[in-house]
Amino acid sequence: MLEVRGLHVAVNGTEILRGVDLTVKTGEVHAIMGPNGSGKSTLAQVLAGHPAYTVTSGTATYEGKDLLALKPEERAREGLFLAFQYPVEIRGITNSYFLRSAVNAIRKHRGQEELDPLDFLQVLEDKLKEIGWDDTLMNRPVNEGFSGGEKKRNEILQLAVLEPRLALLDETDSGLDIDALKTVAQAVNKLRAPDRSFVIVTHYQRLLNFIKPDVVHVLADGRIVKSGGPELAHELEAKGYDWLRAGAMVS
Amino acid sequence: MTGIEAQVQQPYKYGFVTDIESDVVPPGLSEDVVRLISAKKGEPAWMVDWRLKAYRNWLKMDEPHWPNVQYGPIDYQAISYYAAPKKLPKLDSLDQVDPKLVATFEKLGIPIEEQKRLTGVAVDAVFDSVSVATTFQAELAKYGVIFCPISEAIRKHPELVQKYLGTVVPHNDNFFAALNTAVFTDGSFVYVPKGVRCPMELSTYFRINASSTGQFERTLIIADEGSYVSYLEGCSAPMRDENQLHAAVVELVALGNATIKYSTIQNWYPGDEEGKGGIYNFVTKRGKCAGKNSKISWTQVETGSAITWKYPGCILQGDNSIGEFYSVAVTSRRQQADTGTKMIHLGKNTRSTIVSKGISAGRGQNTYRGLVKIMKGAEDARNYSQCDSMLIGDQCGAHTFPYIDVRNSSAIMEHEASTSKIGEDQIFYLRQRGLSAEDAVSMIVNGFCKEVFKELPMEFAVEATRLLGISLEGSVG
Numbered sequence: 063m064l065e066v067r068g069l070h071v072a073v074n075g076t077e078i079l080r081g082v083d084l085t086v087k088t089g090e091v092h093a094i095m096g097p098n099g100s101g102k103s104t105l106a107q108v109l110a111g112h113p114a115y116t117v118t119s120g121t122a123t124y125e126g127k128d129l130l131a132l133k134p135e136e137r138a139r140e141g142l143f144l145a146f147q148y149p150v151e152i153r154g155i156t157n158s159y160f161l162r163s164a165v166n167a168i169r170k171h172r173g174q175e176e177l178d179p180l181d182f183l184q185v186l187e188d189k190l191k192e193i194g195w196d197d198t199l200m201n202r203p204v205n206e207g208f209s210g211g212e213k214k215r216n217e218i219l220q221l222a223v224l225e226p227r228l229a230l231l232d233e234t235d236s237g238l239d240i241d242a243l244k245t246v247a248q249a250v251n252k253l254r255a256p257d258r259s260f261v262i263v264t265h266y267q268r269l270l271n272f273i274k275p276d277v278v279h280v281l282a283d284g285r286i287v288k289s290g291g292p293e294l295a296h297e298l299e300a301k302g303y304d305w306l307r308a309g310a311m312v313s
Numbered sequence: 314m315t316g317i318e319a320q321v322q323q324p325y326k327y328g329f330v331t332d333i334e335s336d337v338v339p340p341g342l343s344e345d346v347v348r349l350i351s352a353k354k355g356e357p358a359w360m361v362d363w364r365l366k367a368y369r370n371w372l373k374m375d376e377p378h379w380p381n382v383q384y385g386p387i388d389y390q391a392i393s394y395y396a397a398p399k400k401l402p403k404l405d406s407l408d409q410v411d412p413k414l415v416a417t418f419e420k421l422g423i424p425i426e427e428q429k430r431l432t433g434v435a436v437d438a439v440f441d442s443v444s445v446a447t448t449f450q451a452e453l454a455k456y457g458v459i460f461c462p463i464s465e466a467i468r469k470h471p472e473l474v475q476k477y478l479g480t481v482v483p484h485n486d487n488f489f490a491a492l493n494t495a496v497f498t499d500g501s502f503v504y505v506p507k508g509v510r511c512p513m514e515l516s517t518y519f520r521i522n523a524s525s526t527g528q529f530e531r532t533l534i535i536a537d538e539g540s541y542v543s544y545l546e547g548c549s550a551p552m553r554d555e556n557q558l559h560a561a562v563v564e565l566v567a568l569g570n571a572t573i574k575y576s577t578i579q580n581w582y583p584g585d586e587e588g589k590g591g592i593y594n595f596v597t598k599r600g601k602c603a604g605k606n607s608k609i610s611w612t613q614v615e616t617g618s619a620i621t622w623k624y625p626g627c628i629l630q631g632d633n634s635i636g637e638f639y640s641v642a643v644t645s646r647r648q649q650a651d652t653g654t655k656m657i658h659l660g661k662n663t664r665s666t667i668v669s670k671g672i673s674a675g676r677g678q679n680t681y682r683g684l685v686k687i688m689k690g691a692e693d694a695r696n697y698s699q700c701d702s703m704l705i706g707d708q709c710g711a712h713t714f715p716y717i718d719v720r721n722s723s724a725i726m727e728h729e730a731s732t733s734k735i736g737e738d739q740i741f742y743l744r745q746r747g748l749s750a751e752d753a754v755s756m757i758v759n760g761f762c763k764e765v766f767k768e769l770p771m772e773f774a775v776e777a778t779r780l781l782g783i784s785l786e787g788s789v790g
Contacts (some may be wrong), residue, residue, distance in 0.1 A: 080324045110745050134744040141744075153766060154760030161745075162757065167747035203760070220746065 063088045063228055064109075064129075069110050069120035071101075078104045078286035081120065084261075086228070091260040093270055093295060097283035097303040102263045103147060105281065106232040109261075110144040111137050124228065138164075140169035143226035145217035147233040152204040155214065158186070160204045168224060189222045211242035217282045218249050229253075231262045234268040243270040247272030267299040270301055278305050325582055328552030331417045331522050335441065338395040340525060347495050350395050354464045354498070354609045357471060367494035368486035380651035381668025381680040381712055382620050384556070392558060396441040396523035406718045421520065421549060430770065433614060435460055437517040438528060439502045444499045449513065457506040458542075460515050463531050466502035473504055475534050479565040481601045481628070489560040489622075490597040493529045497562065500530035505540040506570075514770055519548040519591070521581075527558035534564070536571035538604060543574040545773055549617070552582050554590045555620060561596045569604025569631065572653040574612070575767055577625075578777055579773045581617035586675075588647030591619025598625035599655075602634035602663075610637040611654065611766040612699050614777045619648060624682065626655030629663035629691075636665040639765040643781065644709070649682060653683035653714075658724075667698040673709035680712040687724040702732040703761050705754070733761075755781070 064086040071079035078101045086092050096102050103194075107116045109241060112132035122129040124142060132140065152160065164186070166176040177185065190197055195215070205213050214234055221229050231250070235243055250273055254260070262273065270278070270292065277288045278294040280303070288294065288308050298306075338349060347454040348369050351361045363651035376387070398411055418438050430484070435449035437460065444462030453460050459470060467474050501517040521528045534540050550558075559581065567573050575598075584591025594617075600609035611625040627636030656665035671679040685696045702711035713730055735757055744752035759778055766774050 068332060101676075111739050112743075134741060135747055135749055138747040140744050145743075146742065148738075150736075150739045151745075152739065155756055155762035160756070163748060163752070164743075164746035166748075171747070224746070263711070282427050 063090075063125060065121075065123040065262070066109075066191060067109070067121045068105060069105075069122060070118040071104055071117050072116050073104070073114055078115075078284055079108070082284070082286055084279065084282070084286065086259050088166045088259055090207055091254065091262065091273065093262045093264060093275040093278045094281055095264060095267070095295065095298055097263065101270055101284045102265075103232050103280050106144060106261070106263050110142065112202045120276045127293070135167070139168050141225075141227035143221055143224055144232045145214075145221055145229065145234050147236060149205045149206075149213045151206045153206060155199055155204050157204050158182070158200040161186070161220060163201075164220070165223060181208045186223060189219070191221050193218070193252050195219065195245075195249065198236045210237040211239070214238060214242070214246055218246055218253075222249065222253055227257065228259050228261070232259065232265075233263055234267065235266060243269065244272060267295045272297045275285060282303060282306055325552055327421060327580065328582055331413055333398050333411065333413050333522070335523050335645075336397050337523060337526065338396075339764060340393045341390045341473045342392070342394060342496070344392055350496055350498060353395065354466055354467070356464075356554045358649045359475065360467060363479065363484060363756065364495050367491045369564070370485040370493035371488065371495055374485075374491055376407065376488050380622050381678070381714075382552075382622065382649040382651050384620055384696050387556075387558065387593070389492075393523070393526040394529070395498055396526040397443040398497075412439075413625070414446075418518065421518065425606045429585060433448065435513050435515050437515075437683070439501075439517060439519045440501055441521060441523050441526060444501070453511070453513070454513055456509050458509060458511050459502065459504040460500055461777075463500045463502040463533060464498070466533075470502070470504070473535065474502070474533065477564070477566050477659070478533055479564075481566060481599045481629075484563050487597060487676045489595045490562050491561050493531060493562045493597070497529045497531040500532040500561070501534075502532070503524050503542060503544060505536045507537045508517070509537075510540065511542040514543050514545060516545040517546070520544065521548075521557060521559065522542060524553055524557075525555065527560065529559075530561045532561070532563040534573055535566045536568065536573045536607075538568045539570040541572045541578070543580070545576040545680050545770060547578045547580070549580050549582070552585075552590060556584075556593055558593050559618075560598040561598075563596070563625075564596040564624060565600030566605035567600065567602050567604065567608055567609050567634075570606045571604065572608040572610070573600060573714060574610045575625070577611075577613040577615070578590045578773060578780065579613065579615045579617050579621070580780060582619075583646055583648050584619040586646050589617070589688070591648070592617065594618035594621045594623065596623040597761035598623060600626070601628045602631050602636060603658075604634070605631040605660075607631050608631045608635040610635075610639070611767065612639040612769070613641070613652075614765070614780065615640070615642040615650060615652060618650075621648075621650040621652050623652050623732070624655050626657065626684075627665065628657045629665065631663075632660040633662045635663070637768075638665075638667045638669070639674070639768045641762045641777070641781070642670070642681075643672045643674070643680055643767045644672040644679045644713065649678045651682055652678040653681045655684040656686070658685075658687045658694040658696070658698060660695075661690070661692040663691055663694050664697045667696070667700075668764050669700045670697075670713050670765055671700070671702045671734055672705070672758060672761070673702070673711050673786065674705035676708045678710045680710070680714065682714040682716075684716040684718070685726065686718040687721050687726075689720045691721050692723050694721065696724070696726050698726075698728045700728075700730045701761065703758070706730065712736050
């Protein structure tokens with residue numbers, strides 16, 4: 063599904079990623095953990111194509127395609143989704159209009175017929191039922207006046223409706239209380255599928271109590287310094303990150 | 314900021330020229346020219362006298378230079394003040410309209426042929442200095458609604474014209490209004506009788522075609538007691554390297570319990586990327602809520618013109634009268650706009666609402682200038698103003714000049730203002746959901762303008778949304 067090799071990334075001339083290697087197979091859930099400033103969010107943003115980041119060397123292959131050669135919207139239409147850490151507000155545009163536009167941009171790319179508002183409403187209802195949520199956000203302007211929890215919930219709802227092949231979750235747990243965290247995690251679990259992969263970026267282990275990853279990676283100082291099974295997350299919770307950072311410097 | 318700087322504009326879509334034989338008065342302005350225009354229109358003596366009075370006043374006036382716009386001197390003697398297609402139809406026989414004119418309006422999306430008319434919208438089509446066709450006149454007459462070129466109204470309904478013309482915008486109101494009064498050639502006239510709700514949208518489409526001419530139209534709308542009318546104007550012009558002057562005057566009179574809704578979609582040629590050519594849109598628009606409980610609502614979507622200078626306002630004379638102003642002004646390329654409104658509260662319990670959205674892209678400069686004046690006798694007057702500016706790129710500008718003059722302490726005033734910049738993060742968010750960069754900008758801008766667009770008649774809201782997309786196309790690289 064995703065193959066990242068030797069990825070070096072800089073922003074405003076400062077190198078943030080210094081040779082990241084990452085392989086995600088179809089259907090797998092990977093967690094990327096690491097201390098603040100290690101480059102976790104940068105990795106998610108750069109895979110989605112944020113123009114502020116410059117790839118200085120390395121490759122990223124997504125479903126056999128050169129991911130880095132695609133525009134952000136092309137990556138999205140090819141099934142790559144990023145749940146943002148800080149979703150932006152868009153005044154005057156309802157969430158349902160926005161989401162229908164997104165669905166139709168993707169459907170058009172796939173050669174499918176575009177959905178009219180009524181068809182879309184049906185799709186939306188089905189999805190809400192699938193993840194067990196009520197529709198309380200759809201007729202409000204996109205993220206405007208949303209609480210932190212609502213914003214994150216809205217990201218996951220978009221994920222559900224857009225049905226990506228690869229979903230990147232960028233610190234979806236940050237700023238959530240335990241109840242909101244559970245709600246979001248349960249929805250993500252329902253969206254796990256054999257043909258869908260997840261890369262979950264998180265600072266804390268607690269999200270991984272609810273979403274069981276297949277592989278856990280530790281990113282420190284711009285490199286993946288350790289990979290392992292779910293038990294690695296518990297080890298990090300107990301020991302912190304410092305022992306790995308020291309190791310990274312030595313190697 | 315990478316990516317939001319490149320400025321490549323889609324060509325102006327309405328920039329074609331119609332090759333048609335015209336009757337053009339040689340450039341220059343004098344009392345003789347004023348008399349000649351009046352004679353061509355077959356006007357009565359009182360009109361000539363009024364025009365001459367305005368002309369003599371104009372000679373003593375100075376062109377205003379207080380607006381926040383810059384342009385070279387205008388040579389008023391180099392402009393031709395009258396241009397009309399030679400083959401004009403006789404009254405009430407649209408079949409005789411020159412096919413070239415019919416084709417021109419068709420190309421602009423304004424069908425004037427019988428079988429192709431827009432249902433529910435009556436259109437007055439003005440080409441250079443004259444009205445070439447007015448649709449649905451007979452249908453409207455059944456309701457007593459008069460909708461005709463103002464030149465025709467002067468001949469056929471002199472009592473109405475004489476009673477109201479110049480009562481809202483006097484002949485010496487300002488430099489451009491005085492010029493208009495002296496040389497105006499055509500425009501629309503509307504009268505809606507007592508208690509009548511006008512059964513369809515009325516609309517005038519203005520087209521400048523001839524070169525080296527100015528367009529000076531005059532519109533007068535009277536809504537008698539308890540009546541309602543919704544009126545819309547649209548406009549466009551060919552692409553020319555010269556700047557052309559458009560100095561219009563619009564007067565609205567709403568009597569007791571009457572409502573006038575006036576919408577404008579202005580798409581004059583804006584000039585090229587380097588600021589060459591384009592229309593100077595120097596317009597005076599004012600409405601008077603003369604009677605109790607009357608209401609005048611202005612909605613404007615201004616996307617064209619090299620320079621826009623206009624302040625559609627309301628004189629709230631009748632008690633409980635309401636004035637509204639909803640505006641979207643877009644400046645891209647090197648366009649400049651200095652626009653806003655004037656709300657003059659005279660009557661008791663009068664209310665006004667101002668919602669202004671300025672969008673600047675390219676090297677556009679966008680200024681909001683608004684006056685809210687509460688006079689001594691205006692007990693319990695209320696005003697709400699909201700001025701929002703949006704910047705796209707880093708070479709444009711947004712400016713806000715609100716003037717508030719309150720002479721009655723019972724007034725309640727609210728003013729809100731905001732400036733935002735379309736950020737890379739906003740665009741990236743939408744692109745990450747599969748929308749192209751252009752669609753992302755269009756969505757953000759349309760959301761920003763929503764409060765104004767919802768005030769437009771349905772048929773035109775779609776047009777406005779589309780137009781905005783075209784004006785800003787290429788604003789994001």
